[in-house]
Structures are given as C-alpha cells and as structure tokens.
Amino acid sequence: MAQSFAAYFRPWALTLPRVAVDTRADGTLHGRGWSIRWRWQPDGALEVYATNRMTNDRWQTLHPDGRTEPGPAPPEMYADDEPGARQAYRAAWKAYRATLDERALHPRPSGDAPKKWDPENQLIWSLDEATAWEVERLPPRPDI
Numbered sequence: 352m353a354q355s356f357a358a359y360f361r362p363w364a365l366t367l368p369r370v371a372v373d374t375r376a377d378g379t380l381h382g383r384g385w386s387i388r389w390r391w392q393p394d395g396a397l398e399v400y401a402t403n404r405m406t407n408d409r410w411q412t413l414h415p416d417g418r419t420e421p422g423p424a425p426p427e428m429y430a431d432d433e434p435g436a437r438q439a440y441r442a443a444w445k446a447y448r449a450t451l452d453e454r455a456l457h458p459r460p461s462g463d464a465p466k467k468w469d470p471e472n473q474l475i476w477s478l479d480e481a482t483a484w485e486v487e488r489l490p491p492r493p494d495i
Contacts, residue, residue: 352397
C-alpha cells in the first residue's frame with residue numbers, strides 16, 4: 352500500500368513516513384499543497400483522504416491485493432437553472448462532510464506547524480493529534 356500511495360503521489364514526490372508504514376500507524380501529512388490523512392484498516396488496506404486547493408478531493412482505499420476502491424465523491428457543480436439543484440448540491444456536501452467526520456478522515460490542521468516550514472520543499476507529518484510535527488526535506492519533483 353505504501354508503494355501504491357507513493358505511485359499515486361509521485362508527481363509531488365510525496366510518500367508515507369517510514370514509521371507509519373512499519374507500525375501501521377494512522378496520521379496526517381502536508382506538503383506541496385496537499386493535506387493528506389491516512390488510516391490503516393484491519394484487513395491491511397490503507398484508506399487515504401487528500402485535499403488540495405487546486406484540485407478535487409481524493410478519497411480511496413488501497414487494498415493489499417492491488418485493488419483501489421474510490422471513496423464517495425460529492426458533486427463538483429450543479430446546474431443553477433435546475434429546480435432544487437442548489438439544495439441537492441448542499442445536501443450532498445453536508446452528507447460527505449458528515450461521513451468524513453464519522454470516519455475521522457479530516458487531516459490534522461497545520462496551524463501549529465513549525466514557523467519556518469517551507470511547504471514546497473519540506474513535508475510535515477504526525478502520527479496523531481498528540482505528537483509533534485516532524486519535518487523532512489522533500490526530494491525534487493520527478494520529471495514526468
């Protein structure tokens with residue numbers, strides 16, 4: 352699953368912290384515009400929720416057998432001229448956020464991140480709310 356995660360986020364050179372993989376610990380990371388929350392499932396699968404202000408949310412479960420299962424996705428837009436479209440859009444997003452809350456998939460906010468953190472060149476991560484942020488230098492982005 353760690354390799355699948357790294358392959359998916361290859362354009363940004365993001366990988367899971369080694370300790371998270373070795374101990375199957377849940378956590379959050381921030382880097383290169385991404386805020387990512389991961390959770391290990393009892394069957395060994397890795398559930399990943401990622402946000403980036405420049406693109407849509409990503410929610411998927413990476414299974415040990417190589418399957419990737421997409422999570423629910425709310426609508427990206429609605430037709431303003433359709434009756435009830437705005438209400439349906441808001442209801443879908445409310446349900447989506449409630450599911451994220453229920454599954455504890457919101458990334459830990461980076462408000463208490465180290466002051467001199469450089470999000471383009473450094474990765475910050477923590478394994479849970481109680482641990483301090485770790486800072487690691489990111490490798491250059493690959494030529495894709």
